[in-house]
Amino acid sequence: MSRAPRLLIGIMLLAVVLGGLFGLRYLQLQSQKAQMSQAPPPAKVEVVTATQQRWRSALTAIGGLRAVNGVRVANEIAGVVDAIEFESGQRVEAGDVLIHLDDETDRAALETRQAEAQLARQQFERFSDLIGQDAVSRAQFDEAQANAQAAQARVHEQEALLAKKTIRAPFAGVLGLRQVDLGQFIPVGTPIVEINMLDPIQVDFTLGERDLPRIAVGDPVQVRVAAYPDDVFEGTILAIESSVRPATRTIEVRARMANPDGRLRPGMFANVTAFRREQRDVVTVPRTAISYNTYGDFVFALREGENGTTVERVQVTTGAVRDGQVDVREGVEAGQRVVAAGLLRLRDGQSVEVVEGDAAETP
Numbered sequence: 270m271s272r273a274p275r276l277l278i279g280i281m282l283l284a285v286v287l288g289g290l291f292g293l294r295y296l297q298l299q300s301q302k303a304q305m306s307q308a309p310p311p312a313k314v315e316v317v318t319a320t321q322q323r324w325r326s327a328l329t330a331i332g333g334l335r336a337v338n339g340v341r342v343a344n345e346i347a348g349v350v351d352a353i354e355f356e357s358g359q360r361v362e363a364g365d366v367l368i369h370l371d372d373e374t375d376r377a378a379l380e381t382r383q384a385e386a387q388l389a390r391q392q393f394e395r396f397s398d399l400i401g402q403d404a405v406s407r408a409q410f411d412e413a414q415a416n417a418q419a420a421q422a423r424v425h426e427q428e429a430l431l432a433k434k435t436i437r438a439p440f441a442g443v444l445g446l447r448q449v450d451l452g453q454f455i456p457v458g459t460p461i462v463e464i465n466m467l468d469p470i471q472v473d474f475t476l477g478e479r480d481l482p483r484i485a486v487g488d489p490v491q492v493r494v495a496a497y498p499d500d501v502f503e504g505t506i507l508a509i510e511s512s513v514r515p516a517t518r519t520i521e522v523r524a525r526m527a528n529p530d531g532r533l534r535p536g537m538f539a540n541v542t543a544f545r546r547e548q549r550d551v552v553t554v555p556r557t558a559i560s561y562n563t564y565g566d567f568v569f570a571l572r573e574g575e576n577g578t579t580v581e582r583v584q585v586t587t588g589a590v591r592d593g594q595v596d597v598r599e600g601v602e603a604g605q606r607v608v609a610a611g612l613l614r615l616r617d618g619q620s621v622e623v624v625e626g627d628a629a630e631t632p
Contacts, residue, residue, distance in 0.1 A: 321603035332474025386420035
């Protein structure tokens with residue numbers, strides 16, 4: 270066969286192969302277009318209904334816990350620690366002995382003062398018998414009486430000094446960590462141990478001066494602390510500062526709470542909600558139903574139409590958050606259904622299928 274027919278046959282075969290490839294690609298593109306032209310299946314969503322509730326007016330603030338009574342026990346006179354009568358973290362009652370300081374010298378001094386007082390008293394008694402017989406002058410009698418009284422006063426002084434060598438708990442509470450050791454010489458004012466009364470316990474927080482008319486002694490408060498994020502501690506306002514701080518234009522408020530198990534400790538950071546007695550009607554939805562955005566908060570509300578159920582993005586104005594529920598002040602009405610969660614996977618106008626919570630699609 271000549272060269273020209275072979276070349277022609279090769280070109281024809283190449284054309285057939287290329288035509289087949291282009292045809293296959295065309296069919297694939299047509300299939301993809303058909304698939305894209307079909308509407309996506311409805312997204313499965315869980316739905317909640319906005320409800321109307323009665324909420325108390327509330328103010329939120331931050332504060333700190335403090336003990337009703339809390340001090341660092343220190344010594345009034347210097348001395349050497351002779352005995353330690355407590356353990357760190359121990360619960361004590363008022364008057365319980367904490368430590369003894371060496372008091373041998375002071376006891377000897379007390380015996381001397383008592384002997385002097387006895388001698389002065391005997392001298393005064395003799396002069397009392399003689400004054401009736403005019404055997405001593407009135408001046409001598411008065412001097413003996415003064416000496417007896419002064420001697421007895423020195424005894425009381427030494428007894429008070431000796432008592433200060435025994436350091437006692439000033440009130441009932443829980444001790445902290447021991448700060449002194451046996452045999453240690455401690456100067457005046459050395460911290461020995463911290464003691465705090467834990468039940469009840471107080472929380473101090475501040476509010477702006479404009480909120481002053483909205484609070485009163487006896488109003489209830491709720492306190493949350495980071496150590497127990499799922500727990501809410503109840504209390505009442507105990508006192509309100511009598512003046513506003515000029516630098517910050519804020520006023521300090523103190524509330525008291527029961528703390529029988531001692532879980533709350535002085536110094537804890539606290540989130541405080543103070544409630545007023547009056548109530549107001551609010552429309553609420555779960556916090557997960559709201560998308561918080563820089564350009565405004567929104568929810569996806571359900572709409573029923575000819576093409577089935579769709580969602581509509583609705584701008585809302587939110588208020589306080591309480592127990593996972595958000596006060597929706599504008600945008601949603603009581604009884605309106607909204608998507609409960611997974612808002613990021615939805616778009617405005619999208620078709621949805623309402624299902625139970627466990628069957629809803631995860632984002």
